[in-house]
Amino acid sequence: MRNILDLSSSEIEEYLREIGEPKFRKSQIWNWLYVRGVFDFHKMSNLPKGFRFRLSEDFKIELPKVSAVKTAQDGTIKLGLSLQDKNIIETVLIPERTHYTQCLSSQVGCALGCTFCSTGQMGFIxxxxxxxxxxxxxxxxxxxxxxxxxxKIRNLVFMGMGEPLLNWDNVKNSLYILRDKQGFDFSYRHTTISTVGIPRPLKEFAKEDLGSIAVSLHAPNQSLREQIMPRAAKIMELDELIELLKSIPLRNRQRITIEYILIGGVNDSLEHARELNKILSHIKCKINLIRFNPGPDIGYAPPEEEKVIAFEDYLRSKGQIVTLRKSKGQDISAACGQLRAEVSNYETKF
Ligand code: SF4
Structure with a gap:
């Protein structure tokens, strides 16, 4: 039996056509599921009784289960979610002044194995x-x-476990429902995909205007990128990635976010900052600098504070928009590059 949450808009419409129900039933079902959060067909009170019964015969409503919860001192919440096949993923809720930003996973594990990333060390499941x-x-x-x-949750970022553009069909179909006024109705301005750069889906994402783009760059030249992100660097050479970013049409105030993790003694020198400024000089972007967060089995060190400041100051002096991101939730391994299924280590059970 199919999970109704797996159906795209056109699949639900086709189903309704087949069983002779009017098209507007889709928005009624979506409203119960995605707006009101009701996960029992029999409680969808504005649907005819016979139709509710038919739905319960044809579909199930299957959600991940919260198997563990960790709350950091800064209020960041990491949920361990158990899937039907017992795989575990994580999602993180980051509190801002007026809302939460939710960091979503797109895969169990990740095939790209970036050397600074805990998820990458799990491999792809x-x-x-x-x-x-x-x-x-x-x-x-x-x-x-x-x-x-x-x-409440207002912003969504696909920055959790996995490379979202390597699961493009499912991510794309989710994005359609996320932005649909009859679905979740999230603004494109509040939805961001973070990617190492996968050419075809990246072009499609940009063309369809599905949200903002954040690029995990982390190195200002190809040879360093090959060293710290070996598989990603092979998918697209840095030069090609930069050319592709230049060609992406952006709205008036929209900018591409460049994510750059500063790793002690690896990519954090002034020379690296100069190279970075040079390759980004024709891209409408903002740069997010992130201090490397140490994780288990990862042989890198955080950057020295003076180097971080010098790196940031240099880029600013060249007119770049730079944010030194405070990594939230560091004490619960919820920060960037630290997401990894580690349910046995959770302290609090929900
Ligand atoms: S940084 Fe992103 S792409 Fe690289 S291994 Fe981690 S999850 Fe995968």
């Missing part, structure tokens, strides 16, 4: 389905309601 991607938001909302949180 499988892609998440559309229902599992959307389910992370539904479960997180229910969790926030349960703990009577004051803030």
């Amino acid at each position: 499988r892609n998440l389905t559309q229902g599992e991607i959307l389910g992370q938001i539904l479960v997180a909302r229910a969790f926030l309601k349960e703990i009577k949180a004051k803030l």
Whole structure:
């Protein structure tokens, strides 16, 4: 039996056509699922009884289960979610002044094996389905309601486990439902995909205007990128990636985010800052600098503070827009590059 959360808009419409139900039933079903968070067909009270029964015969509603919860001192919440096949993924809720930003996973593990990233060390297990991607938001909302949180989820970032553009079909179909006014109705301005740069889906994402783009660059030249992101560097050479970014059409105030993890003694010198400024000189971008977060089995060190400041100052002096991102949730391994299924280590059970 199929999970109804896995159905695209056109698949639901086709199903309704086949069983002779009007098209507007789709928006009614979506409203129950994605707006009201009701996960029992029999409670969808504005649907005819016979139709509710038919739905329950034809589909199931399957959500990931919260198997563990960790809360950091700064209020960041990491949820360990158990999937139907017992695989575990993680999603993180980052509190801002007026809302939460939710960091979503797109795969169990990741095939790219970037050398600074805990998820990369797990290897690739499988892609998440559309229902599992959307389910992370539904479960997180229910969790926030349960703990009577004051803030709601407003921003979504695909920066959790996995490379979202290597699971493009399911991520793309999820994005359609996320931005659909009858679905989740998230603004494109509040949805960001973070990618190392996978050419075809990146072009498609940009063309369809599905959200903002963040690029995990982390190195200002090809040979260093090959060293710290060996597989990603092979998928697209740095020169090609930069050319592709230059060609992406952007709205008036939109900029591409360049993610750059500063790793002690590896990519954090002034010379690296100069190279970075040079390759980005014709790209409308903002640069997010992130201090490397030490993780288990990763042989890198965080950067020295003076180097971080010098790197940041140099880029600013050249007119770049730079943010030195405070890594939230560091004490619970929820920060960038630290997501990894480690359920046995959770302290608090939900
Ligand atoms: S940084 Fe992203 S692409 Fe690289 S291994 Fe980690 S999850 Fe995969």
